Amino acid sequence: SMKSVSMKVVGSGRRLARGRRLLSVGRGQYGPVGDAESQWFERLLGSKYAIRRAEDPELLRCHSTDWTRRWEPKEADVSPLLLFPGTEQEVAACVQYCAEHRIPIVPQGGNTGLVGGSTPSQPGQVILGLARLNKVVSIDEEEGILHCEAGCILEHLQQFVGQRGFEMPVDLGAKGSCQIGGNLATNAGGIRFVRHGSLRSSVLMLRAIDGRGQILEMGTRMRKDNTGYDTKQFFIGSEGTLGVITSAVLTLPRLPVDRQTALLAVGSFDSAASLAFAAKNILGETLSAIEWLDTAAMRHVLSHFSPEHVTTPFSSDTAQCNFLLVEAAGARAEHDREKLEHFLEWALEADLGISDAVLAHDGKQTANLWAIREGCPVALTGAGLVCYKYDISLPIRTFDSVISATKARLADRRVAAEVVCWGHLGDGNLHINVATKHHNPAVEEALEPWLFEVVNAAGGSISAEHGVGRCKQKYMELIKGAQALRLMQELKTVFDPHAIMNPGIMMPPVSPQA
Amino acid sequence: SMKSVSMKVVGSGRRLARGRRLLSVGRGQYGPVGDAESQWFERLLGSKYAIRRAEDPELLRCHSTDWTRRWEPKEADVSPLLLFPGTEQEVAACVQYCAEHRIPIVPQGGNTGLVGGSTPSQPGQVILGLARLNKVVSIDEEEGILHCEAGCILEHLQQFVGQRGFEMPVDLGAKGSCQIGGNLATNAGGIRFVRHGSLRSSVLMLRAIDGRGQILEMGTRMRKDNTGYDTKQFFIGSEGTLGVITSAVLTLPRLPVDRQTALLAVGSFDSAASLAFAAKNILGETLSAIEWLDTAAMRHVLSHFSPEHVTTPFSSDTAQCNFLLVEAAGARAEHDREKLEHFLEWALEADLGISDAVLAHDGKQTANLWAIREGCPVALTGAGLVCYKYDISLPIRTFDSVISATKARLADRRVAAEVVCWGHLGDGNLHINVATKHHNPAVEEALEPWLFEVVNAAGGSISAEHGVGRCKQKYMELIKGAQALRLMQELKTVFDPHAIMNPGIMMPPVSPQA
Ligand SMILES: Cc1cc2nc3c(=O)[nH]c(=O)nc-3n(C[C@H](O)[C@H](O)[C@H](O)COP(=O)(O)OP(=O)(O)OC[C@H]3O[C@@H](n4cnc5c(N)ncnc54)[C@H](O)[C@@H]3O)c2cc1C
Ligand SMILES: Cc1cc2nc3c(=O)[nH]c(=O)nc-3n(C[C@H](O)[C@H](O)[C@H](O)COP(=O)(O)OP(=O)(O)OC[C@H]3O[C@@H](n4cnc5c(N)ncnc54)[C@H](O)[C@@H]3O)c2cc1C
Helix, strand or coil: CCCCCCEEEECCCCCCCCCCCCCCCCCCCCCCCCHHHHHHHHHHHHHHHEEEECCCCHHHHCCEEEEEEEECCCHHCCCCCCEEECHHHHHHHHHHHHHHHCCCCEEECCCCCCCCCCCCCCCCCCCEEECCCCCCCEEEEECCCCEECCCCHHHHHHHHHHCEEEEEEECCCCCHHHHHHHHHHHCCECCCHHHCCHHHHHHHEEEEEECCCCCECCCCCCCCCCCCCHHHHHHHHCCCCCCEEEEEEEECCCCCCEEEEEEEECCCCHHHHHHHHHHHHHHHHHHEEEEEEHHHHHHHHHCCCCCCCCEEEEECCCCCCCEEEEEEECCCCHHHHHHHHHEEEHHHCCCCEEEEEEEEECCCHHHHHHHHHCCHHHHHHHHCCEEEEEECCCHHHHCCCCCHHHHHHHCCCCCCCCCEEEEHHHHCEEEEEEEEECCHHHHHHHHCCCHHHHHCCCCCEEECCCCCCCCCHHHHHHHCCCHHHHHHHHHHHHHCCCEECCCCCCCCCCCCCC | CCCCCCEEHHHHHHHHCCCCCCCCCCCCCCCCCCCHHHHHHHHHCCCCHHEEECCCHHHHHCCCCCCCCCCCHHHHHHHCCEECCHHHHHHHHHHHHHHHCCCCEEECCCCCCCCCCCCCCCCCCCCEEECCCCCCEEEECCCCCCEEEECEEEEHHHHHCCCCCEECCCCCCCCCEHHHHHHHHHHEEECHHHHHHHHHEEEEEEEEEEEECEEEEECCCCCCCCCCCCHHHHCCCCCCCCEEEEEEECCCCCCCEEEEEEEECCCCCCHHHHHHHHHHHHHHHHEECCCEEEEHHHHHHHHHHCCCCCCCCCCCCCCCCCEEEEEEEECHHHHHHHHHHHHHHHHHHCCCCEEEEEEEEEHHHHHHHHHHHHCCHHHHHHHCCEEEEEECCCCCCHHHHHHHHHHHHHHHCCCEEEEEEEHHHHHCEEEEEEEEECHHHHHHHHHCCCCHHHHCCCCCCCCCCCCCCCCCHHHHEEEEEEEEHHHHHHHHHHHHHCEECCCCCCCCCCCCCC
16 A cells, blocks of 8 residues: 655545635634534534534533643634544545635644644634544564554554564653654654654655645655655644645664663763763763753652652762763663663763762663653642743753753742753753743743743754744744745745645744635 | 854845846757856956866866766757855855856766766756865864865765764765765765665755855754754755755764674575664664675676785685675674674574675775675776666565566567666665666666666665766656646745756756746
8 A cells, every 4th residue: 555656646635616705804814614614524524523613612622722731722712623534535635625615724633742733723723633544554574664644643653563673763751642643743852862863864755635635645665765855854843834644654763672771960960961972972872862850850750759659769869969861772781781881880980070870770770760750741740830841952061051041030030930951961952941830921021032042042942842833933033034934934835825734833824825 | 153043044145137138049048158147257256266168178078077977968068167166155146146147057066976967967057066165164072063064075074073983974985076065965875874864864954055046044053953844854865956055064973983894695685685684683773784786796896806905705605696794883892793793693593595604803804895895886887888877775575576677678678788786785775787888778778767667666766865867857757746746846946936956957847937
């Protein structure tokens, strides 16, 4: 069932009557989603899979609410219609109908995105859910090449390929709910980036429906294919603004035989950075994670979770330390262990102010070290704190000064908030979390756009992995410049001439063409 | 000097008078390169760096001739003008002038491309050479991040970063002449693809001049940056058809401490394939090369080179064998060696018909094994043979049947030619070489488009690494389909509205807009 052509227009949904009148009051030139439209979708998908707000207000409200609840919808913003097409052809038919009728669409995967991109940003948007496109199309167990539909849940794929000796090239905390299509649409990062690089480098082929309703097949299942522009790269990280991803072919890394994990407690951030660079040198190709958390993050984790779940692995006093998790994983466990032990010996001898260091000796200890790092987000929200998340990239040696400046700025403005930091240190990706007791607009006022300007001036990125979404859309001009943004808009228009694909997300809004 | 913005239009060359009359006879609506135009460039660059054909016919002919000499130019096709801008600003000024005057440009790096993309494909094209943009802008020796200009020669960069403990993410036979800009413009593959993946995955930022003369900065120097469409991916592999790449930021892998190399002689291709998969499993992350050559290739290498340069490493008779080169390279030499020895033990015990196997014990032996594999192209052309090159990707288990079918087809048609094969087996990349005593059109008649149709039907790629160029442009519709090709054309037009960037290459020709 795999096709051999790349960026081929395979077909398109049914052709529909043209020339329909468009509503041009209230919501620009977007068309309405009324009875007639809903009936059309019910005929196509069956009423079980085309659900009106009137029928199930709770379900529609739930799918219209983002994971962070930062963009909890007003009544009018709840989507009028939730679609669950069951095949790629049905997706194409839905999009083509929407294109003809100028109905805006928000594609939705697991709805775990953190930037408000997967829920309606204005009234009258239909939600197109991918949950029913959840089949593995094929796997080549020799070459390690997986073809799967967009709605497959990441964790299911991890299990499926794991049983065959492979690993998914991406792993993240939301794995139990997020879909591979959502991961691709956001170019998700996560804890394996340091080993396997950007998710985009593992994608060999993408199938997607563009904003005209055309089925595109971009790339082949070949590792090497230099024939023309690599259009699939455009869809990766496009946050639903160009079309709907329906399936993907990925190249899979081999599953390591085991993992060797260590946690180090160090006195200063600069020591942690030096250790991270040394880990890259000493562990080389077996390095599989370098994660970092600060004093406050560790304190929150240890106080939030019960000791049966997470405990400190250190016997000495590490209350003032920050922490580095380092992992080696490869084809030969004893080699990985030797390299990690060598690194720890080096670290303890180097004059870097290491307070303590532990090496996990069994699966339980490994799980505990990871629970500390992965428990950070839950520890904050679980403590009932409101959490303002800044997901930034910076030159590694500058992390500390940006964190200090952020704390100083909040103190200066007398904003009562705690700054808690962690991140994928090996990739230069820092998560600054500003935790407050209640929702407090003063945080955003103090830090936005100030922090983004600081990051931009340092040559960093204001969105390392979560994407732009609704959250940072208004800063796109700051970081790209007006002319380049216009160029991007021109490129979007090629795929989505009617501006129906996730309007209001990532790109500055434009009016649909009549 | 590094900017922090991505896909930002930084500026553009000088503005020029509009509304100039265009020649619309003979060469569509492209403008002429006459005295006035040449003088303009001489004023901009100095006459040393704007060289007219009349001044130095030999030099212009040389730069108008491709490496394979397959597209040796007729007198009229020799470029009228060769430009060597010295700065990015000068490149921008040149392109903007050409945009205003509708003068077609072919960007040229080291001119080692194998698909006729780096030399004029029609009369009146100026050649824009990047040789003077040859500076390293910066290197971060902790993070392993290199910013260099497009005209830097690959081998120079390899030496420069090698001295600092890093490796370039690409390596190939033409390294002494090819430029990083040319590597990026062709998304070059080569022998390290199996380890580091596609070159495109190592590019963090690109600066380029688009076909309007605008300076674009695409991406940041950050490993992770999910802000908007990844436009730089569009330029990577675009073969000069969108604009001129002027500089790039690359993330560098660590230099391995040593290399452990083995050569195996096996009885059948299927055994070689099984060994390749086993090597991936057993060597895991330390695997750094899986190269393959057939019986004929080995025979040519051993007969072409003198024994001081290349010798067979085998003591037994391997005259009927095909050969697999496997290499491990990492952070700890003894680990790599143990893994490679483990692989060889496994291989010798497995029932795969291995005739012989050698493990290099010193640098000289390693160099000899590599000289066998890297000597293949030179052995054929050095023997005075004309060589028709087919650079394809295929599912690995199908290599053999496609090679047999190719031989059968030539025999069927009584074409006197020898089929000699080698390739990057670990990546599914096969090089079929059809060698003849003299140029023989019957080869192309027999194999084109037949072979491309076979490859396409098998889900393969008709150009794995060399690109499309002039060579395979006419097959783009076969593999992409007419509609998708039109979409690509629309995307090209966004960057190059006047169709001045390398017309006739990769994309079907269009007329420049008046
Ligand atoms: C606990 C937790 C931990 C996380 N950790 C990380 C992390 O470490 N690294 C990281 O990068 N992110 C992380 N995230 C955020 C991350 O972006 C998402 O978890 C995931 O990648 C989104 O997948 P999803 O299926 O939930 O997509 P959604 O949330 O449903 O959608 C995300 C965006 O993609 C679009 N989209 C979804 N599916 C498609 C499709 N098939 N075609 C076109 N567009 C589509 C949507 O319109 C939306 O713009 C985390 C989130 C949570 C809740
Ligand atoms: C002996 C030999 C071995 C080779 N081995 C391999 C191999 O293993 N793998 C592989 O993939 N290739 C291989 N090649 C071909 C490979 O494509 C080129 O060697 C190299 O990548 C091209 O670099 P160049 O600077 O010579 O570019 P050129 O040949 O000058 O140009 C190639 C293309 O890129 C464009 N271009 C060049 N510079 C720029 C720029 N700055 N901006 C925009 N466009 C530009 C040109 O217009 C042209 O279309 C080999 C070639 C030779 C001669």
